[in-house]
Amino acid sequence: MSEMPTAYNPKETEEKIYRIWEESGFFNPDSLPPPSDSQKENRKKSFAIAVPPPNVTGSLHMGHALNAVIQDILIRKKRMEGYKTLWIPGTDHAGIATQNVVEKDLKKQGIIRHDLGREKFLEKVWEWKEKYGGIILNQFKKLGASMDWSRTRFTMDEKYQKAVRNAFLHYHEKGILYKAEKVINWCTHCQTSISDLEIEYKEEHGKLYFLKYPLIQNQESGIKNQEYIVVATTRPETMLGDSAVAVNPNDARYTDLIGKSVMLPIQQREIPIIADNEIDTVFGTGAVKVTPAHDLLDARIGERNNLPIYKVIGQLGKMTDEAGICAGMKIKDCREKIVGELAEKNLIEKTEDMTHNIALCYRCGGVIEPLPSMQWFLRMKELAEKATDAVESGAVSFHPESWEKVYFNWLKNTRDWNISRQIWWGHKIPLEGEEDVLDTWFSSALWPLATLGWPEKTKDMEIYYPTQVLSTARDIINLWVGRMIFSGLEFTGEKPFSDVIIHATILTKDGKRMSKSLGTGIDPMTLIEKYGSDATRFGLIWQAMGTQDIHWAEEHVVAGKKFANKLWNIARFVMSKTNMREIPKDIGTVNADEESGRFLANLEKTTLFLTKEIDEYNFGQALHGLYDFVWHDFADHYIEYAKKNDTKETQAVLSYALDRILRMLHPFMPFITEEIYGTLPIPNKKLLIIEDWPKI
RNA sequence: GGGCGCUUAGUUCAGUGGUAGAACGCUCGAUUCACAUUCGAGAGCUCACAGGUUCGAUCCCUGUAGCGCCCACCA
Secondary structure, three states: OOOOOOOOHHHHHHHHHHHHHHHHOOOOOHOOOOOOOOOOOOHHHHHHHOOHHHOOOOOOOHHHHHHHHHHHHHHHHHHHOOOEEEEEEEOOOOOOHHHHHHHHHHHHHHHHHHHHOOHHHHHHHHHHHHHHHHHHHHHHHHHHOOHHHOOOOEOOOOHHHHHHHHHHHHHHHHOOOEEEEEEEEEEEOOOEEEEEHHHEEEEEEEEEEEEEEEOOOOOOOOOOOOOEEEEEEEEEHHHHHHOEEOOOOOOOOOOHHOOOOOEEEOOOOEEEEEEOOOOOOOOOOOOOEEEOOOHHHHHHHHHHHOOOOOOOOOOOOOOOOOHHOOOOOOOHHHHHHHHHHHHOOOOOEEEEEEEEEEEEOOOOOOOOEEEEEEEEEEEEEEHHHHHHHHHHOOOOOOOOOOHHHHHHHHHHHHHHHOOOOOOOOOOOOOOOOOOOEEOHHHHHHHEEEEEOOOOOOOOOHHHHHHOOEEOOHHHHHHHHHHHHHHHHHHHHHHOOOEEEEEEOOOOOOOOOOOOOOOOOOHHHHHHHHHHHHHHHHHHHHHOOOOOOOOOOOOHHHHHHHHHHHHHHHHHHHHHOOHHHHHOOHHHOOOOOOHHHHHEEEEEHHHHHHHHHHOOOOOHHHHHHHHHHHHHHHHEEEHHHHHHHOOOOHHHHHHHHHHHHHHHHHOOOHHHHHHHHHHOOOOOOOOOHEEEEEEEE
């Protein structure tokens, strides 16, 4: 005890302790020592988590930190309970996102991607990956994550490429992969297609133009007293590519006009008036100009009615030759010109102000143009059904359960998945003559499989698949979780994991999104530097009470630091009072007085509560309960009592309680508990990380 | 347009069909004796609002308001 300073110093301790853990090899389930008697039964079972691989675009943010701590708590508890416990680390190549940050970085040096050429550019990306991938993994260590580093994976490492190739070819042979020219979301900045899930919408003030399309009047038409049909649009420039006007078949205003034609102004093209059920009778005039090339709804209408496609907007966001008088112009200029022309011809009935959503790329913020493009698609129907069944049957469950709705909703409505991307950084499509790469989520979808060695029939697959827990943020439930579930089922016939934990989102104190670019982000590493890793973990979990978003408050990290110091001093006191050589194995043998009995009953109750709350993924509740017990019941109350009643019995209770508290607290605050445990004079003790979880 | 969540102390949040809680902050006091990163005491919440169910509602139901999020092709 005398060698323990009065204040706990995390800096000195944490690095040392992490090294001891790494050297022990206990993060790797293959090198666990033989189980204790109480661990024996569980050792037959495995408990595995594949960490959601952070993008190699930068460093860990608060969400990563919270998620890592949640997983580490589960892993550490299971390890103590005796399970073959495996936590697989890794990083994600993050296609577009990484390509973008590297491009930005090169731009500072005045270099453009195309100057370098594909090969040289990819070298630069790999350099970036080495640097930032390393930083990220090191940050996990700082957080105390007990990951098996010998199994570290990257979504583009050699074996992973094999897995991706295998998956692609499987779908291909199965016949649910097809190549087609369809209207997709095209990012004019990234110069690639992106999936529906990669779009962000931003509200913008704009105008709704009411355009008059002249009806073609001839003897057959029989049209009387009506010269125009009026269509409403926010994008007048796309009229250059119109191939029809559509109305709802039940719209009495237009019944007579269905089957008739209009003369498309400027282009001077005769186009039909058709009926389509998807037209909303309430919006605008109830008559819609149909541009099959540049709108997803119009594309469907076009397909149903066999309309010709006029591609008037090109991949660079400029008007094409088919745009006639606007060929080569920027979209904005074209709009001005078209509006001018139409106004001159008196073909604009009116304009109205309106706010509407414009589609932006979730990575670069560039404008998304829907346009026809030759792409690879994965047929989703059967896969979505598999993914739905897995959750409906209870094979996979969400925590909190309410997220299942979000999941089902997407699967029910999802369209075929555009999996090809026209960027450089990613998995190449494994077919002869194909230059494109795969959507980064195509490879992410294989994460739980590929990290265990699939498609090889590895020992790891046998032992650890399916994994148990997948913990992540809500915003990638569909982007990632759903796709992992159907991939797992498709390739192994088994779910990839059984429990999906959707953790809270960390916001700023006033409920705003944490964002690096807005300067509202907090760096978890700064907190660790300032308060220590245990305190940071404490602060994160303390606020993670459930589904409620966290309005981040640093004072809880301060509380964590104080708590660590409290624990330190509890240990100093207990060691000064007792002989820890004699921790009673079974406290039932201690002939305790009434006060001690009450305290011990509380200890049992807390153990029970804690175990239950962790098992139910209520981490905040678990920590609050434990904190309360340690500080108030143990320190404030029982230690004070033991000072006044310094007997063999109270000493036994003190040492018994300290030992157990260290075990219970270890998943939450692993460094300090290991450090204290290491100073206890107990013969033949092991590292706390593999000691028994207290049994009730 | 659909769906979801939230509203409880100054702040961040728990919680329960029957005296309303924690942490931090605040006030007052203590202190050689594990810890001042401490200890003790205390002030502070008509549980968003309005109805309803109930012997009893902060909790259950309905509605209203405010805030936030997700999904969707309002051209």
